[in-house]
Amino acid sequence: MSKYVTAAVRALNAYTPGEQPKAADLNKLNTNENPYPPSAAVAEVLRSFDSSLLRLYPDPLCNAVRERIAAMHQCTVEQVFVGNGSDEILALCTRAFVEDDGSIGYFTPSYSLYPVLTDIRKARRNPVPLNTGFSWNMPADYRASLFFITNPNAPTSLLFDHNTVGNFCHDFDGVVVIDEAYVDFATTNCMDLALRSGNANTLVMRTLSKSFSLAGLRFGYVIGPVPLISALYKIKDSYNLDMLAQKIALAALNDVDHMHNNVAKIKATRANLTTELRNRGWEVLDSQSNFVFAKPPQGMAAADIFTALRQRHIFVRYFPGPDTADYLRITIGTDQQITALLAALPT
Known part of the structure; x- marks a missing residue:
């Protein structure tokens, strides 16, 4: 690598996104994408958009979509920040x-971007290993400047x-970011922690x-x-969300x-997949997400199943490592996709 690249970047182990293969006959169950299309209102925005408007800069504060989010969560616009992805x-x-x-700080296992962002910031990593069964664990004397909580967690799927979580946020002397990327598939959420009276340190994403x-x-x-949200606005890119993104998000x-x-369709398919895998002897955690985290029966290796499925153009996610190597993370697809997956699994 060039000598002009900083030492920190030269040493960085970059984040590895889920594979995005291009095969025509693909059964893609590896990156937790939704198998169903977005609202027809999104297609209408794209169909009717006046491309001549692209000569103009977008609203730097994204006010229209922030007003909609504020109304959804019964908060003020000043309490909402929008970004180019989470x-x-x-x-x-x-x-x-x-x-x-x-x-x-962050739990392990959890979203593997957290340690990468920590290294980019040149901060100290302060991870917390989850308990056996991937349950909550927090040392009594734990300290960090910032703590990320994915809830429901990934890749474990557990809530x-x-x-x-609320007690931890209340007692923690730092900022807590609760990443609720999968919360619409769960039975409860933590948005009230961001909005409760006296909250000074908790953000919900x-x-x-x-x-x-x-x-x-x-x-x-x-x-x-507001003080935390205002801080994010002070350092964001000048126009961090383009015009089309703002209009599509609002729609x-x-x-x-x-x-x-x-x-609702995804949750129904999730329940059926969980039942079928358990009937075959798999250990499947109680998912609150749009994926399951599943351990094959004794005598079957997750890595081998991952490879065999991939050869048949069925893509799931495998995470090597001491805590995750025995499991596969399987995105909930359509019923047809899951039927094809089950037919391809060894018995």
């Missing part, structure tokens, strides 16, 4: 809330207890990538106390019924 928001948090000698079927758009938002958020209908 990942932009995560990166901004590392810059806004962590001093040069600070540290960033942390609301009161446990959402995305349109999963439940709203807009992974290709890159739109996320976060809600929390999708104005049709939450469509999202809920898609979520």
Whole structure:
């Protein structure tokens, strides 16, 4: 690598996104995308958009879509920040809330971008291993400048207890970001923690990538106390969300019924897949997400099944490592996709 690249970047182990293969006969169950299309209102925005408007800069504050989000969550516009995907928001948090000698915490296993963002910020990693069974674990004397909680967690699919999360946020002397990328597939959420009276340190983040079927758009938002939200606006890119993204996001958020209908179908398929895998001897965690985290029966190796499925153009996700190597993460697709997956699994 060039000598002009910083030492930190030269040493960085970059984030590895899920594979995006191009085969025509693909059964893609590896990146937690929604198998159903977004609202018809999204297609209408694209059909009717006046391309001559692209000569103009977009609204730098994204006011129209922020007003819609504020109305949805019964908060003020000043409590809402929108970003170019949730990942932009995560990166901004590392810059806004962590001093040069600070540290960033997160559970392991969890979203593998967190340690990468920590290294980019040149902060100290302060991970917390989850308990056996991937349940909550937090040392009594734990300290960090910023802590990321994915809830429901990925890749485990499990939902942390609301009161446990709330007590941690209340007692923690730092900023907590609760990443609720998968929360629309869960039974409860933590948005009230961002909006509760006296909250000074808790942010709750959402995305349109999963439940709203807009992974290709890159739109996320976060809600929390005005001083923290204002800090993010101070350091964001000047026009971080383009004009089309703002219009499409607003159209999708104005049709939450469509999202809920898609979520209901995914949850039904998730239940059927869980039952079928368990009947075959697999250990399947109680998913609250749009994927399952499943361990094959004794005598079958997850890595071998991953490879065999891939050879048949069925893509699931495999995470090597001491905590995750025995499991496969399987995105919930259509019923037809899941039927094909089950037919291809060894018995």
